Amino acid sequence: MENRFAFKDLVIVSLLLLLLIAIGVKFVQDDRQWQRLGQMDTVIEGQGRDIAAVRRLLSDGNFARATGDSRPTEPVREDIFRRIRDVKENPDYAQGDWLIESFGSAPPTLNPLIAGDVYGKIVQAKIIESLAVYDIETLELAPLLARDWQVADDGMSVTFQLRENVLFSDGEPMTADDVIHSLKMITHPDIADGRYIQWYSRIEKVEALGPYEVRFTFNERHYDNVARAAGLGVVPEHLYDGLTDRQIRQSTALLMGTGPYRLQDPHEYTPGSQIEVVRNNRYWGEQPTFDRLVWRIIEQDSTELVEFQNGTVDIIAPQPRDHVQMVEDEELLEEKNYKVYDTMRTLYQYVAWNQQRGGEPTIFADKRVRQAMTLLIDREQLLNEVFLGFGSIASGPFHQISPQADPDIEPWPHDPDQAMEILTEVGFTRAGEDTPLLDPEGDPFEITLVYPSGSELYDRVALSLRDNLARAGIDLKLDPQRWSLLLATLDSRDFDAITLGWGAGGVESDIEQMFHSRTIDGGDNRNAYSSPELDEVIDTAHVTLDDDERMKLWQQAHRILHEDQPYTFLLFGKPRLWYDNRIEGIVEMPKLGINAATTWPVPIEWYVPEGQQKR
């Protein structure tokens, strides 16, 4: 019994373990201190540079000009900061506090040259500015980094005059060279994966006319040209100095700009970790309210809700079902507030009827059948029972509050009798109430509906559609598919019908991608809808620069789509926003929803009165 493990040994082992743990903890502590020191160094270095710059200005005697009020050089166009300036006049306005939001999944990269997902874009919008942006209220382009611009009469070029007092967040000035370099980088075939190349393909060239003047020349006339040139995010040329194309492509951060916020370290982002941007003290424009914006990565809806109740997430957009419960929670309403609003940038749900399969036209190639399908579907019921009333019935791809929509179009009604009349006309037959509907060839009419699996909402939409069609004797078979499989199905074009959502995108949405016959092969027109009339309207709209005229064309497109029903447009969602009571200044805009739309770059107009600030 020599090797007996006695109490003494236990003590020794425990002490050794404790020592090991202590050493480990000490390592972590030291590591943390080093990080803090590094951050301090960066801050001090930056301040040193600022002081040197101020000294230089002082000795040049330019002090008064450079730091003087920037308003004298304000452009003649609409002032993008007017709304936040107004808010700052409020007696209880105070700068400070943090704004904490959550993302449902971690953006894989924040690198503006390669990030394609919406979360990455939300973060970039606070850091990188473009030459001009759409004003959230007037929907007109308003100057940001540019003071002013002139569009050539033929619409083939645009010249921007840049502001001269703009610094990147590291203190370097922004000039025309940075603008030119930004375009070069984002359309660089070895870096940008080609994804932005298409977006900017109509820009023939961009040239500097002076240190603060650039001209974009286009190779094709298009209504969106000026907006795309103006929307180019300006990144600092010097950020990429000494980096190879490969290093740039593989970096997850490299995010720096002139905007109101900056990353602590523009080179550092670990996917999956919480994202924080801090106030850019060198910002040229109106300083934003919040000291810091934080995005936490929370995958579970239930976790997000608890975090919101605890006040560790400030704003959330709950599912309809959660929203209905939250509205009845008195205790919650004491501390939180909510808004349900309309925005023309919202998602719409649709059912696409495939008109061509294996090169053969399907039964849905007949527009009467598609119309009958729409007439059979009770969208009112779908809206109230599945979406709990949060939405509005869609009559086409444009939201009814969008100027692109024809206000006179009423959505097709729910009218099964009329639908049956149409179907009989086409050659469908039905013997009686309890018998299946037979197609013109005498077979029972069956449709397989493909939709994304794993979502309760989609399950309920599909069941509702199945119920509607069953009343007409149509057997709607459900085929829920995992997202990656569903995409493969879409690509193969091997489906009867599919239900999905589509985001309406920017201020003006271009429907070419889904409905132009050019996009049947390889594009998003996967149900092979083709209308020469619509093709022409879309092509004409593209080269019509006058806004009013173009809106008339979009409205015409709306009428064609309403008549043809390539999709059964189900409904537009109505987003919900819940926020902490302490946040003031959240208001609804006429067309674009809440006044701090996520991807809008201008400083947020929200604020927290002093005394209520938490951080």
Place this chain on the structure above:
Amino acid sequence: MINYLIRRILLIIPTLLGMTMLVFSIMAFAPGDVADMLITSEGEMQAGDREARLQYIRERYGLDDPAPVQYLRWLNNISPVGSWTEANAADAPAGVGIPIGSNEEGHPRYLGFKTPDLGRSFIRNTTVWDAISAALPITILLNLMSVPITYIIAVGMGVYAGRYRGQSFDVLSGITMLAMWSVPVIWAGVLLQGFFANQQYLHWFPSSGLHDLQADSMPFLPRFGGEEGFQRGWLLDLLWHLALPVFCLSYTNFAFLSKLTRGSILENLRSDFVRTARAKGVGEKTVLWQHVFRNSLLPLITVAAFVVPSMLAGSVIVETIFSIPGMGRLMIQAIQFKDQEVVMSVTLVAGMLTLAAYLLADLLYAVADPRVSYE
């Protein structure tokens, strides 16, 4: 002993091969394509551009090759011996070896020893190694905390239940443990979060994440006194955040381990050497802890090997509920997006950890029980 060790370590290689091949085949047979996943989140594109981009991604990641070729290429990449291409002369060489010609683009190829390359994550835009080395310490931390807690509580309860068999403590603990064992982690996690981390009920614990939002500006160790009174500090904040997840990881193993302990304590209590010890007047405490307990440890060591994989599996759920960026979350996300290289590497790492645990358990067995020898 050394012989045995080498044999066991060599056996790990075919086991890992089989494991990764199985996972790879499942992924290869599953429908869907990572190339499709990658382009879904992108903006508006025109006809033709989509096809061109799909092709580009497939080529870049070699997704066009038949599945066995992809698997062999992956094996070659992760192995320390194999062939590689020097795409960029400026980069540091990947290893030492002899040149064996060049690929289609004219880059030289070599055969020899090299640094293993786990590849790049399709969706995270980092190397798989970076993704794993950020996530693995967190999962290990979780498990390092929950394994001792599980063992101390379960073994303690098991010993007492065995000692006082049939008495109220035994019955009560048996029922409670069994009840806890039957509760699925995913439900318990959400309930715990809803009741113990919610302002409307008991807000004793933070609801998710690893750190407070302001943890960066906290002192490292707790501080008392001063103007602000008690400050919990970074370390305590971390432990506080880990409390609920660690409990979720631990509680399911309580029942299993304590029942096991109780069983073997009972068995040993009835054995001859206990009767002898009691007969010669050894105190009841000494009998229990010195004689019975030591002999009852053996089965506990054996099952320690099984606790590790079950905790790795458990952390998949726990990390998702509590938003902890560990291996479990990495795995789930990679599977959702068919991020092949990450799934393969996580399988590899989890497999290695599990096999290492098995090996360690077998070795400990020999240490604890003089009758066991691997000579």
